[in-house]
Amino acid sequence: MMSTHPVLELEALSLAAKSNETLVHNVSFSLGKGESIGLVGESGSGKSLTLRAILGLLPRGVTQTGGVIKSETSSAMVFQDPRGALDPLCPVVKQLAEVVYYRQQVSRRASRTIALELLERLGLPDALKRSDRYPSQLSGGQCQRIVIAIALACKPGILLCDEPTTALDVTVQRQIIETITSLQKELGFAMVFVTHNLAIAANLCSRLYVMKAGQIVEHGNTLNLLQNPSDPYTQMLIDSVLPLPELERSER
Numbered sequence: 071m072m073s074t075h076p077v078l079e080l081e082a083l084s085l086a087a088k089s090n091e092t093l094v095h096n097v098s099f100s101l102g103k104g105e106s107i108g109l110v111g112e113s114g115s116g117k118s119l120t121l122r123a124i125l126g127l128l129p130r131g132v133t134q135t136g137g138v139i140k141s142e143t144s145s146a147m148v149f150q151d152p153r154g155a156l157d158p159l160c161p162v163v164k165q166l167a168e169v170v171y172y173r174q175q176v177s178r179r180a181s182r183t184i185a186l187e188l189l190e191r192l193g194l195p196d197a198l199k200r201s202d203r204y205p206s207q208l209s210g211g212q213c214q215r216i217v218i219a220i221a222l223a224c225k226p227g228i229l230l231c232d233e234p235t236t237a238l239d240v241t242v243q244r245q246i247i248e249t250i251t252s253l254q255k256e257l258g259f260a261m262v263f264v265t266h267n268l269a270i271a272a273n274l275c276s277r278l279y280v281m282k283a284g285q286i287v288e289h290g291n292t293l294n295l296l297q298n299p300s301d302p303y304t305q306m307l308i309d310s311v312l313p314l315p316e317l318e319r320s321e322r
């Protein structure tokens with residue numbers, strides 16, 4: 071249950087392509103201060119477009135055809151493909167410092183100091199601070215930490231996460247999720263988290279919204295929804311998670 075005044079409200083958001091094809095239809099939800107909600111659903115169901123609408127950055131050819139987005143605070147986004155989100159020709163510390171400089175309106179010198187502090191907070195190695203490394207010289211997990219640092223440099227009230235761990239290997243996925251969780255506790259931002267991974271959604275989000283073909287087909291408290299799905303599509307999503315095979319007991 072959302073206990074605080076919402077920092078974000080979507081009321082009947084609809085988006086369409088230039089061809090008039092409806093891509094997102096009548097999507098409504100609200101987000102409380104410091105709360106995390108999850109958008110789950112099949113590929114192409116409109117999750118990313120919904121996030122982009124909140125950010126005010128719809129791709130070319132997509133327009134808002136209905137509804138209202140009310141937000142009391144700023145949003146920043148963490149993208150699915152961290153390498154693609156960074157400029158390959160610019161050292162990562164410089165990219166981060168640049169965002170600090172423009173968004174926090176501090177001096178150049180202070181922006182670099184704040185950027186280095188952010189790197190430390192994100193658990194990036196000291197070597198990154200001493201030498202200027204380019205995205206291609208970092209691992210996927212390190213690039214995603216830089217992208218998260220860039221988002222946090224905007225001091226957002228809402229962090230929009232678009233499958234931020236999908237491109238990473240599973241051990242790194244877990245570290246990134248733990249990092250996001252601890253930063254959220256520390257900084258108090260609210261979060262809209264898009265994922266295909268129900269386990270991640272269940273760990274991070276108090277409420278889930280299940281999307282199919284541009285619409286929300288079911289929503290509710292995460293545990294209730296996963297234990298008692300009412301929509302067949304939600305049940306199908308749950309059933310599509312492969313269980314671990316029972317480990318054979320070794321008999322002596």
Ligand SMILES: Nc1ncnc2c1ncn2[C@@H]1O[C@H](COP(=O)(O)OP(=O)(O)OP(=O)(O)O)[C@@H](O)[C@H]1O
Pocket residue numbers: 087088093111112113114115116117118119120129130131132
């Ligand atoms: N620029 C665009 N012009 C026209 N249609 C688009 C555009 N961007 C996305 N779409 C369409 O909108 C629909 C929703 O796309 P969206 O990226 O939001 O899906 P998604 O649920 O995030 O999928 P995934 O999980 O694969 O990222 C899809 O059918 C997609 O093809």
